[in-house]
Amino acid sequence: MTDSKPSKSARKRAHLALQELGEELIALNDSERAALSLDDKLDKAVRDAGKINSRGALRRQKQLIGKLMRDVDPEPIRAKLAELRADDARMKRVFANAERWRDRIVRDGMDALREFEADTGAADAELRNLLGDLDVAFSEKAEKAVHRQIFRRIHQILVRIL
Numbered sequence: 231m232t233d234s235k236p237s238k239s240a241r242k243r244a245h246l247a248l249q250e251l252g253e254e255l256i257a258l259n260d261s262e263r264a265a266l267s268l269d270d271k272l273d274k275a276v277r278d279a280g281k282i283n284s285r286g287a288l289r290r291q292k293q294l295i296g297k298l299m300r301d302v303d304p305e306p307i308r309a310k311l312a313e314l315r316a317d318d319a320r321m322k323r324v325f326a327n328a329e330r331w332r333d334r335i336v337r338d339g340m341d342a343l344r345e346f347e348a349d350t351g352a353a354d355a356e357l358r359n360l361l362g363d364l365d366v367a368f369s370e371k372a373e374k375a376v377h378r379q380i381f382r383r384i385h386q387i388l389v390r391i392l
Contacts, residue, residue, distance in 0.1 A: 249296025251304055254311055256280055256295075266310050272298045324392060328385040335361065335384070336377060346384070350391055357383050 236244070255263060255276045263276065275298055279291040334342045335357075343361055347353045360380045367373040 245296055245300070248299035248304060249292055251307060251311075252276065252295035252299045253292055255307070256292075258314075262314055266307055268307075269298070269302055272302060320392070324388045325385065328381055328388050331384050331388075332377065332381040335380060336364065350387055352387050352391065354383065354387060357387075 256279045275295050282288045331346050364376045367376050
């Protein structure tokens with residue numbers, strides 16, 4: 231006769247998986263954690279873990295979080311964390327894209343700017359003015375400041391069309 235109860239190893243793996251999920255919660259900021267609508271005890275345990283400096287105490291706190299996670303449905307938490315990771319990955323792609331466009335616009339000038347406008351569908355007078363400011367930048371420091379302003383403007387446009 232086979233036992234329908236999971237083995238001790240299987241239960242331990244499941245507990246460790248919940249503990250790892252709980253550890254991911256520790257890394258979240260307050261607003262991200264609030265979006266998860268955690269149980270009060272679990273939320274307090276996660277907040278407390280963020281304040282602990284002692285390695286041993288933190289390990290015990292993570293174990294407590296794993297234990298509290300047993301009473302919670304982990305699937306909504308996993309789904310929300312996946313959504314947060316996707317948003318983070320999307321913003322990293324936007325940032326990298328903005329850097330590429332900035333470098334290209336600074337290097338190639340108006341041709342690259344026209345291509346950026348055609349690609350994004352956003353004709354931007356401010357960006358044109360910044361490109362003009364780059365031509366009259368009188369020092370390396372002023373030039374770097376204009377590069378940063380160009381990047382910020384490109385980033386704003388890319389985030390808006392996202």
